[in-house]
Amino acid sequence: MKCGLRGLFLDFDGTIAETERIGQRVAYNRAFAELRLDWFWDEALYGELLAVAGGKERLRFYLERHRPELLDDADTSALIAEIHRAKIRHFAEIAPAIPLRPGLLRLVREANAAGVMVAIATTASKPGVEALLSQDLHLPAMINLIAANEAVERKKPEPDIYVWALARLGLEAADCVAIEDSNVGLRAALAAQLQTIVTVSDYTAREDFAGATAVLSNLGEPNAPALSLHGARPEAGIVDLAFLEEILNAAGRQAVV
Template sequence: MPDADLPAALIFDVDGTLAETEEAHRHAFNEAFAEAGLDWHWDQARYRRLLDVTGGKERIRFHQELAGLSVLDDPAIARLHARKTALYVAHVDGGRLGLRPGIARLINQARAAGIPLAIATTTSLANVESLLRATLGAGAPGWFAAIGAGDMVARKKPAPDIYRHVLDRLGVDPARSVAFEDSVNGLEAARAAGLPTLVTVSRYTDDQRFTGALAVLDHLGEPDQPCRALAGRAPAGGVVNLPALRDWLRG
């Protein structure tokens, strides 16, 4: 059983939090558009704006609305998004993405301490499982007591639904657990579910403001690669570990 003073559970977002995935997603979208004969191309500036909308199908729909288009109906959007997901998964399965600093270390520490792990994300379940297998090993999806992903809930972040979905399955006190996020939408979702939240900014969220986070860091840190605090206090030694999370929860 885990120490009662340690977090009751660790709940991770995926894109931008576990790994810097968004460029792989952007390229997969553009490949899918080209295959479908669409003259759409999302450059980095456009994609940064589109990331304000959570969910890939929702992002495609929003792009159409911005451009004043009605090229694709909902079934066509779903098919296009499914192809994009397949392209992304192939990219990940090829071993071309790695976890951000400190992620694997902290996950392994939590497992050793008996602390439940969970995922709460708006990305597709196939994307989550592919990333976990490619970076942590074939059995890694089974390490997580709950995986909330994709369309498992009606409303996506910043609504708290996906976090509440996961918390229901974990059966833990949200106030004693920690969520890990990289975006304002994710932070708002986690906090609305009652979860203290640690933010590690990512490539596409470095211009956002994270009011209410436990702290805002550049990453979780490694012994040879200490993290920096962008807001709040950095952990001792520049490494986020279970004692550091305990101390944040204590305030």
């Protein structure tokens, strides 16, 4: 199909797969055990820590809230970096077994066939992203760019990762749609002037998604349509290129008015 949409931007954690609870959290705990730290992040605590994007930033936030005595240690930054390196390694081992969210592979295939660029814009680290994508033989080749933690200093909700990715791909925000799962990610995408769909995840269902074009349970499959929670509703509960085109066309009409 001929498509006016030029770019599709995907968040990673919670959007491509439900990686937070059964992936990233587990990897942090394995890193703590490996380094003989008596720390453990249960599901509730990890949900609180997700208010901060970026692994190193999240670790420092944890120390500020729960281990403030360690912040006086001159080696704190080195410890954070060591934990983060171990966490990345452990997550890369876990990631290939975490299933993709409904509709993700279908939509990426459709975009690829139509010549729409697909980018992952995330605060996660690139090795973990690549490890998860490896579960499908063809998926890595269908991703034009992985814009990950290492690309920019300021993490979401700042728009830097999206601005960087748009520039690298030579795209304009007005020709692209972003898919996020969290308030933090939504704020980043909106700040980059991207029309944004939210597919809620394990940890984000109760967050504020004001400004999202659509809020859905997932991207939908033909035999398992997505639930529309707010905003634009995809036909038959399936987020496809036609639905993304409708979103861009509606935004264009509003801009003219």
